[in-house]
Amino acid sequence: MIFRMNHGYSERMHVTNHNSEWRNCTHTAPLQMVITHETTRSNVIGQAINPFIRVAEVFVPYQVLEYRYVKIPVQIDITQEITRSDVIGTPINPFTGIAEDFVLFIRRYNDYFTVTTRSVADTAEQYLYGLMQSDKRNMERMAEVVPDSDEQSFQNFISNSPWSARVILNQISIDADSLFGGDPDTCLIIDETSFIKKGVMSVGVARQWCGRLGKVDNCQVGVFAALACRSHVTLIDTRLYLPKVWINDPDRCRNAGVPEEFIVYQKKSEQALDMIKQARNNGIRNNKVGVDGGYGKEPDFLRGLDSSGEIFMADVHKDQLIYLENPEPTVPEPKSNRGRKPTKLKAQTDPIRVDEWAARQPEDAWQIIPIRETTRGTLYAYILQERVWVWDGEEEEAHCWHLIVRREIDSPKEIKYSLSNASKDSSIERLAFMQGQRFWVERASSKTERVNAVSMNTRFAVGMAGITIWRL
Structure with a gap:
């Protein structure tokens, strides 16, 4: 698949970007070629400066891929009306579908790069191609691998062009x-x-x-x-x-x-x-x-989520203080008529650190709970769950939330602590699942x-x- 670029393939496995000598040539790729980590990109597709290769690398590992003879026409604009078979026949090549989907997808946003009477959609596409295929993702290196582009255009597109x-x-x-x-x-x-x-x-x-x-x-x-x-x-x-x-x-x-x-x-x-x-x-x-512990340690942040009606699962640090009973914050009565009267709230019970509380729990209190599915099967972990109170020392009332503690089966010293304002009848399985969802965003x-x-x-x-x- 080619878009606004003059690429041709030859039997000598050499590719040029702007040379009509190689137009409409056929690149012969071996059938049933086993791709190993030692196989370089040039062994697979020649020396092509091809904006699709980086896309494919992200999604498709080089593992036992099958290739057929492919004739790629030159200077063709890909539109939704042009099907994959119209462009390259019917190859069994996973790169092609990824590339076609990528091009069509980013062009859905072209209108957002049109301001007044000028469009920078073409530059936006080139910028994306550069991010995909450049080994070093700076504008100078990107311009080197994207035909008909230059560093100055990229700089102006990012810094000065008035798209939102x-x-x-x-x-x-x-x-x-x-x-x-x-x-x-x-x-x-x-x-x-x-x-x-x-x-x-x-x-x-x-x-x-x-x-x-x-x-x-x-x-x-x-x-x-x-x-x-x-x-x-x-x-x-x-x-x-x-x-x-x-x-x-x-x-x-x-x-x-x-x-x-x-x-x-x-x-x-x-x-x-x-x-x-x-x-x-x-x-x-x-x-x-x-959120992770960097945000879970911020009382005002958790209060803001809770007051706005957001259900949260917040990791906290091991020194997070909790109360096993409602601390019922109150202003103490003055001990005498002399001096200033107390004005600060004081908890009626003592707090405890989450790691200290977890260390006190008997072994049979930990439950083995499924966390998520992996390529090797279901991942399990030891889980503790308890309803606790959290008070920041300023609010008039403490919050009663879930404390979820996770201990890895293979790494017992690896322990994770989280607080959640989910409904009090939430199951331990559900809470463990919620706690484990951060894996994917990481x-x-x-x-x-x-x-x-x-x-x-x-x-x-x-x-x-x-x-x-x-x-x-």
């Missing part, structure tokens, strides 16, 4: 919701990922916690929202976190292209709440929200780290978040 990233993200979230929104297992998962940087010019770059490295280092941090349903997951929104060192230097923000309305400090948990509210405004039909985030690094350098905040989502 917000509008595209909204549409992507609505499209994702049409696939599995409303399913009882659909959840909105908040996660962050970091992008390692060496310089100081990229928007939001600073010495801060880098999750990829597990330490403080120079990086950018993005907060993402993903819609997940069992093993299916896709990113639908994102925010770029601006550390205080940036907010406290407005000139630096302006020089980097940060709009005035964004030069206001927001905690990551506040950005997460904004994305959850945006999802509801877009009509996203998720039944719960999942996989999506790992892909995002590889693809979206170039996007976080450009068009402040949300630049090409939609690009990342398309890729996943």
